[in-house]
Amino acid sequence: MDSIVLIKQVPDTTEVQLDPKTGNLIREGLKSIINPDDAHALEAALTLKDRFGGKVTALSMGPMQAIDVITEALGMGADAGVLLTDRAFAGADTWATSFTLARAIQQVGSWDLVFCGRQAIDGDTAQIGPQVADWLGIPQAAYVFAIESVNPKHITVKRRLEDGYERLQCRLPALITVIGEMNTPRFPRVDRLLAGCREKAPIRVFNAADIGVKTREVGLEGSLTHVIKTFAPKFKREGKILEGGKESVVRELIQRLKASEGATACRAFASACEL
Numbered sequence: 001m002d003s004i005v006l007i008k009q010v011p012d013t014t015e016v017q018l019d020p021k022t023g024n025l026i027r028e029g030l031k032s033i034i035n036p037d038d039a040h041a042l043e044a045a046l047t048l049k050d051r052f053g054g055k056v057t058a059l060s061m062g063p064m065q066a067i068d069v070i071t072e073a074l075g076m077g078a079d080a081g082v083l084l085t086d087r088a089f090a091g092a093d094t095w096a097t098s099f100t101l102a103r104a105i106q107q108v109g110s111w112d113l114v115f116c117g118r119q120a121i122d123g124d125t126a127q128i129g130p131q132v133a134d135w136l137g138i139p140q141a142a143y144v145f146a147i148e149s150v151n152p153k154h155i156t157v158k159r160r161l162e163d164g165y166e167r168l169q170c171r172l173p174a175l176i177t178v179i180g181e182m183n184t185p186r187f188p189r190v191d192r193l194l195a196g197c198r199e200k201a202p203i204r205v206f207n208a209a210d211i212g213v214k215t216r217e218v219g220l221e222g223s224l225t226h227v228i229k230t231f232a233p234k235f236k237r238e239g240k241i242l243e244g245g246k247e248s249v250v251r252e253l254i255q256r257l258k259a260s261e262g263a264t265a266c267r268a269f270a271s272a273c274e275l
């Protein structure tokens, strides 16, 4: 059972900060990690490999530094890694990202399953998995939390729904997007991590020409959507917890409500309390 796992390097935060001038993500001071759902996707592929044998390849698109998440994947037990990196890939929306990933998957060789995380914690669209399946013309199951059975022709999975679950059988090859509920990712092994850092580590680095895509098909140029403006919503008021005895807290609350600008209802409530 050969698998490809799509892993994205993301900043280690769920509270993405934007530069108010450029609208770009502020990455300074943020550690980069494997997108959490992708670690679960990798664990799912490694578990299948443990049971049935085969090869697991970790594939990432990003700047050269994304090689770190591939090395970590090798540390966890992946057999090989592929990094897609090229200035032409920059600024891709989900359409161009999924197209690029799909073209790379077609170059990697034969495979039975493509695993993705459900969603990346920075982009948050959850579109890449289903779009990649569409580019590849293969069946897909999203929000998967259990693999019930797998044989050379089919995989049967359970996918989470709002009010329960659905059992799906897909023909192979297929694409699965995985949610965190599925498993606990194993820790990387130090000897494997060290081997992954060596010059002879089984990591291939591909650019646009290597995967046979034209510059106008990828990155910003190949994107159907363009971000006109990004901004972080400003919070005008900050929450404050009043401390002290009940009476003094209520008194201070009333003072604050009375003083608050334009809050007629609050002032009415405050004077009602004083009665």
Ligand SMILES: Cc1cc2nc3c(=O)[nH]c(=O)nc-3n(C[C@H](O)[C@H](O)[C@H](O)COP(=O)(O)OP(=O)(O)OC[C@H]3O[C@@H](n4cnc5c(N)ncnc54)[C@H](O)[C@@H]3O)c2cc1C
Pocket: 006, 007, 008, 009, 035, 037, 038, 041, 059, 060, 061, 062, 090, 091, 092, 093, 094, 095, 097, 098, 101, 115, 116, 117, 118, 119, 120, 121, 122, 123, 124, 125, 126, 127, 128, 129, 220, 225, 226, 227
């Ligand atoms: C309208 C729009 C415009 C955008 N414009 C820009 C832009 O101008 N510049 C910019 O930098 N970004 C831009 N982005 C963000 C960029 O498109 C996304 O980060 C990227 O396409 C992946 O989408 P996502 O993060 O939402 O991933 P999701 O769909 O949430 O990820 C699902 C899964 O797909 C896989 N995956 C996702 N991305 C990768 C990857 N790079 N490598 C390997 N696997 C991956 C992972 O398994 C992941 O768990 C834009 C996004 C949108 C929606």
